[in-house]
Amino acid sequence: MARPAKPKKSAASESLLTGRVTRSHGRHHFVQGPDGALYEAHRRGRKGDVVVGDMVRYSEPSGGVVAIEEVLPRTSLLFRSDEWRTKELASNIDLVAIVFASRPTFNPWFIWKALLAATKAGITPIVIRNKTDLEEGREEADAALRQLEALGYETLSISAGSKPEEAKPILETRFAHHKTLFVGQSGMGKSTILNLLIPDAGARTREFSEALDLGKQTTTVTCWYDYGEDGAIVDSPGFQEFGLEHLDFDDVILGMPDIRQYVTGCRYFNCRHLNEPQCGVKDAVARGDIDPKRYEFYRDTVERILKRPKY
Ligand SMILES: Nc1nc2c(ncn2[C@@H]2O[C@H](COP(=O)(O)OP(=O)(O)OP(=O)(O)O)[C@@H](O)[C@H]2O)c(=O)[nH]1
Numbered sequence: 001m002a003r004p005a006k007p008k009k010s011a012a013s014e015s016l017l018t019g020r021v022t023r024s025h026g027r028h029h030f031v032q033g034p035d036g037a038l039y040e041a042h043r044r045g046r047k048g049d050v051v052v053g054d055m056v057r058y059s060e061p062s063g064g065v066v067a068i069e070e071v072l073p074r075t076s077l078l079f080r081s082d083e084w085r086t087k088e089l090a091s092n093i094d095l096v097a098i099v100f101a102s103r104p105t106f107n108p109w110f111i112w113k114a115l116l117a118a119t120k121a122g123i124t125p126i127v128i129r130n131k132t133d134l135e136e137g138r139e140e141a142d143a144a145l146r147q148l149e150a151l152g153y154e155t156l157s158i159s160a161g162s163k164p165e166e167a168k169p170i171l172e173t174r175f176a177h178h179k180t181l182f183v184g185q186s187g188m189g190k191s192t193i194l195n196l197l198i199p200d201a202g203a204r205t206r207e208f209s210e211a212l213d214l215g216k217q218t219t220t221v222t223c224w225y226d227y228g229e230d231g232a233i234v235d236s237p238g239f240q241e242f243g244l245e246h247l248d249f250d251d252v253i254l255g256m257p258d259i260r261q262y263v264t265g266c267r268y269f270n271c272r273h274l275n276e277p278q279c280g281v282k283d284a285v286a287r288g289d290i291d292p293k294r295y296e297f298y299r300d301t302v303e304r305i306l307k308r309p310k311y
């Protein structure tokens with residue numbers, strides 16, 4: 001028997017609306033419709049493929065809850081991972097702002113890992129050195145910043161908390177018309193910066209969590225805030241680690257310009273720059289042309305990758 005012809009696009013699919021996923025709590029998503037209204041949303045078929053930042057097609061709200069029928073193609077997708085799993089952080093962003101300060105003590109590896117993850121995702125990174133007013137730890141923080149600049153990364157220096165009137169226009173100029181994800185270790189001043197850019201962010205979140213009775217949960221998830229006409233500020237919860245389980249060896253080389261520039265001096269074309277003889281990278285470390293701390297980071301990152309079963 002002949003199969004029945006596939007039905008033409010149903011009236012239902014034509015009535016789908018397009019909106020943005022602005023928050024996710026496990027399988028609970030929140031979609032902002034074209035009119036700005038927020039809807040609680042579930043993914044049709046319980047697929048776990050929805051990420052904050054996604055543009056989705058969803059069905060008309062019934063009882064306030066909508067069904068996400070389709071995730072539209074993304075322009076970018078940023079990951080971070082831990083030992084156990086790789087997690088999407090946000091989609092459709094075009095800048096990653098990495099915030100650090102001299103106090104609490106920052107970990108340069110966090111910054112370097114975030115830079116590698118951004119490079120891997122093809123998203124422009126920018127490093128923000130906050131709390132320039134603090135004396136404590138100033139030297140290390142300034143040295144870290146100078147090194148990042150020498151590596152070719154864009155940076156900004158501000159005191160978001162103590163000189164907000166100076167910091168605000170600097171931030172506004174750089175982040176207008178961009179969709180920026182902010183990442184940083186806890187306590188670096190991410191929330192302070194966010195509040196300068198979006199003064200009512202706290203109120204928006206409170207309103208939202210009260211309306212949906214979410215309590216404290218809202219502070220522990222990634223949130224998308226529209227910013228101006230065509231920009232967005234995406235706040236991620238502070239975390240201490242920025243795992244790179246989703247990177248391969250080549251991604252590390254591509255994301256570390258100071259290492260990459262010496263690989264042409266290696267004898268073996270497949271040199272990993274770890275224990276091989278006549279290695280251009282190790283020679284550069286020995287001469288003092290590569291910062292030993294950066295090489296240590298390189299070694300640790302690559303050794304983790306090479307330990308994986310795939311290699
Ligand atoms: N001295 C000084 N303190 C600042 C500055 N910016 C922020 N702070 C302070 O640093 C502390 C941490 O700032 P937050 O904005 O809460 O940091 P956060 O990165 O959002 O931290 P989490 O919420 O843990 O992720 C607060 O006490 C701020 O007042 C600054 O420019 N100078």
Ligand SMILES: [Zn+2]
Pocket residue numbers: 263266267271272273274276278279280281282
């Ligand atoms: Zn080598």
